[in-house]
Amino acid sequence: MGRIQLEQVTKSFGNTEVIHPLDLTIEDGEFAVFVGPSGCGKSTLLRLIAGLEDVSGGAIRIDGVDATELPPARRGLAMVFQSYALYPHMTVRKNIDFPMKMAGMDRAERKRRIENAASILNLTDYLDRRPGQLSGGQRQRVAIGRAIVREPAAFLFDEPLSNLDAALRVGMRIEISELHKRLATTMVYVTHDQVEAMTMADKIVVLNAGRIEQVGSPLDLYHAPRNTFVAGFIGSPRMNLITEDEAARHDAHTIGIRPEHIEVSDESGVWNGRVGVAEHLGSDSFFHVHETGLAETITVRASGEIGLKHGDRIFLSPRADVIHRFDAQGQRLP
Amino acid sequence: MARAVSPRRKLVFTLLAWAVGLLIFFPIYWTILTSFKTEGQAINDPPLFFAFDWTLENYALVQERSDYMRYLWNSVIIAGGSTLLGILVAVPAAWSMAFVPSKRTKDILLWMLSTKMLPAVGVLYPIYLLFIEMGLLDTRLGLVVVLMLINLPIIVWMLYTYFREIPVDILEAARMDGANLRSEIFYVLAPMAIPGIASTVLLSLILAWNEAFWTLNLTAAKAAPLTAFIASYSSPEGLFYAKLSAASTMAIAPILILGWFSQKQLVRGLTFGAVK
Numbered sequence: 265m266g267r268i269q270l271e272q273v274t275k276s277f278g279n280t281e282v283i284h285p286l287d288l289t290i291e292d293g294e295f296a297v298f299v300g301p302s303g304c305g306k307s308t309l310l311r312l313i314a315g316l317e318d319v320s321g322g323a324i325r326i327d328g329v330d331a332t333e334l335p336p337a338r339r340g341l342a343m344v345f346q347s348y349a350l351y352p353h354m355t356v357r358k359n360i361d362f363p364m365k366m367a368g369m370d371r372a373e374r375k376r377r378i379e380n381a382a383s384i385l386n387l388t389d390y391l392d393r394r395p396g397q398l399s400g401g402q403r404q405r406v407a408i409g410r411a412i413v414r415e416p417a418a419f420l421f422d423e424p425l426s427n428l429d430a431a432l433r434v435g436m437r438i439e440i441s442e443l444h445k446r447l448a449t450t451m452v453y454v455t456h457d458q459v460e461a462m463t464m465a466d467k468i469v470v471l472n473a474g475r476i477e478q479v480g481s482p483l484d485l486y487h488a489p490r491n492t493f494v495a496g497f498i499g500s501p502r503m504n505l506i507t508e509d510e511a512a513r514h515d516a517h518t519i520g521i522r523p524e525h526i527e528v529s530d531e532s533g534v535w536n537g538r539v540g541v542a543e544h545l546g547s548d549s550f551f552h553v554h555e556t557g558l559a560e561t562i563t564v565r566a567s568g569e570i571g572l573k574h575g576d577r578i579f580l581s582p583r584a585d586v587i588h589r590f591d592a593q594g595q596r597l598p
Numbered sequence: 599m600a601r602a603v604s605p606r607r608k609l610v611f612t613l614l615a616w617a618v619g620l621l622i623f624f625p626i627y628w629t630i631l632t633s634f635k636t637e638g639q640a641i642n643d644p645p646l647f648f649a650f651d652w653t654l655e656n657y658a659l660v661q662e663r664s665d666y667m668r669y670l671w672n673s674v675i676i677a678g679g680s681t682l683l684g685i686l687v688a689v690p691a692a693w694s695m696a697f698v699p700s701k702r703t704k705d706i707l708l709w710m711l712s713t714k715m716l717p718a719v720g721v722l723y724p725i726y727l728l729f730i731e732m733g734l735l736d737t738r739l740g741l742v743v744v745l746m747l748i749n750l751p752i753i754v755w756m757l758y759t760y761f762r763e764i765p766v767d768i769l770e771a772a773r774m775d776g777a778n779l780r781s782e783i784f785y786v787l788a789p790m791a792i793p794g795i796a797s798t799v800l801l802s803l804i805l806a807w808n809e810a811f812w813t814l815n816l817t818a819a820k821a822a823p824l825t826a827f828i829a830s831y832s833s834p835e836g837l838f839y840a841k842l843s844a845a846s847t848m849a850i851a852p853i854l855i856l857g858w859f860s861q862k863q864l865v866r867g868l869t870f871g872a873v874k
Contacts, residue, residue, distance in 0.1 A: 343774040351771075414776070
């Protein structure tokens with residue numbers, strides 16, 4: 265079981281309030297991702313749940329029990345750190361064993377679980393090495409192994425993939441998702457990478473400047489962003505946010521159109537402009553279009569077969585059914 | 599481009615380094631050499647380097663005239679005691695400064711260091727009076743306390759820089775893994791900090807062993823350590839260089855041997871953080 269509830273939680277460092285009063289419930293078994301730009305408070309929020317920081321106000325409940333005043337060790341949570349934080353003087357086996365040893369578990373059971381974790385994580389051949397002799401990906405797996413053996417109520421991940429190279433990151437992302445399916449334990453995952461958020465999460469919590477901007481499933485956030493911040497943050501390439509006359513035509517202060525919701529033609533369209541930068545990925549092409557008569561550069565996503573290049577004339581037609589409208593405060597209009 | 603070092607430049611610097619090294623070592627070498635000469639040869643002009651009659655007579659005489667073992671034992675107690683006491687105080691102090699710093703931590707560290715800039719003789723009078731008052735004059739306990747206090751700023755600083763190198767993440771991981779404070783220190787912090795504590799102990803031992811100002815001024819006979827043993831041979835009525843050298847050699851030998859065997863550890867400790 266691992267249901268985590270935050271009730272009016274706040275956190276201040278000195279006179280600066282970094283987490284404003286905040287309510288959030290993470291259901292048992294859910295994969296929740298905290299995402300936001302650096303300094304938005306996502307890591308602080310995770311550390312509050314872990315108990316590594318004390319809340320300045322409000323309460324944290326884990327499975328209905330008030331854990332606000334409990335030390336980290338007694339919250340029944342396990343954490344994977346960005347720096348892995350392995351014990352450098354212990355072998356992989358001892359690293360994984362440590363939380364079970366602290367819990368005073370039976371020796372035979374500990375051995376069984378170490379071997380089980382090692383086989384799940386492909387670490388069997390490395391059990392007698394020290395962390396210094398392992399690669400980044402292997403160290404990350406040891407950190408995960410150390411977290412799973414205790415069978416915690418929930419796992420907390422603090423940007424666990426940001427120290428890995430791009431190829432390894434995609435692989436580990438899938439491994440963590442598979443682990444979640446297999447264990448069906450609550451996971452709370454912090455990242456600044458919206459692709460990780462979209463691909464892994466059951467529930468995304470978008471944070472900005474210590475406040476929750478929106479909570480929802482990846483597709484909720486994609487299809488119905490509640491404000492311009494979420495609209496701009498979720499989705500890659502980012503949504504085109506257009507103001508002034510074009511927005512006024514739709515009775516809005518700002519309108520948002522995703523790059524994939526604009527049709528491209530070389531003959532006719534609503535807007536015509538000139539290609540600035542063309543990014544060809546093979547499967548897709550992204551065009552950054554200027555001189556459309558709009559104040560903003562428009563990004564469009566088109567099929568990889570369209571071979572337009574820098575300086576070419578291009579015609580764009582937004583799909584009318586997927587235009588997002590926002591008021592002057594950036595809030596979504598119905 | 600990597601910085602190029604020409605072979606000639608390398609040779610010049612190697613020779614220079616050797617010259618400096620020999621220059622530093624020369625007084626010790628000369629002391630040891632002189633201790634094997636007769637008194638006459640010791641003051642011979644020109645100085646004798648090898649061609650003299652090697653003799654152990656000075657050592658025999660020194661041992662006969664004064665009880666070396668008693669001085670040695672006092673040195674061991676004073677250096678060992680002040681180090682032990684110092685470490686007991688410095689480890690918690692450095693720990694809290696490194697892991698739970700306050701706004702004033704940096705100021706306190708600098709203030710502690712500033713006490714080392716005061717000439718020791720400036721506080722001799724008050725400390726002497728205090729010692730008389732408290733009956734600590736010429737006692738080992740008194741010297742243990744004074745030397746501990748004298749070296750405390752240095753060992754707190756050294757431990758502090760060591761502890762700062764231990765990533766907080768690892769301690770937090772231990773907390774998440776269910777370790778209480780005692781287990782956190784015992785299983786995680788201590789194993790990672792022991793090399794640092796070891797070099798600090800070593801430095802403190804050496805500093806206390808070599809300390810001469812306080813040991814000479816605050817002892818007479820009972821608690822006198824090896825520094826006083828040496829000093830007793832630089833008597834005003836005629837100098838006996840060979841015997842003085844023999845006494846000095848006997849006094850520095852234990853710490854020289856200790857330093858020799860632990861130099862790797864010590865160098866690592868003193869340059870920790872600068873060199874990984």
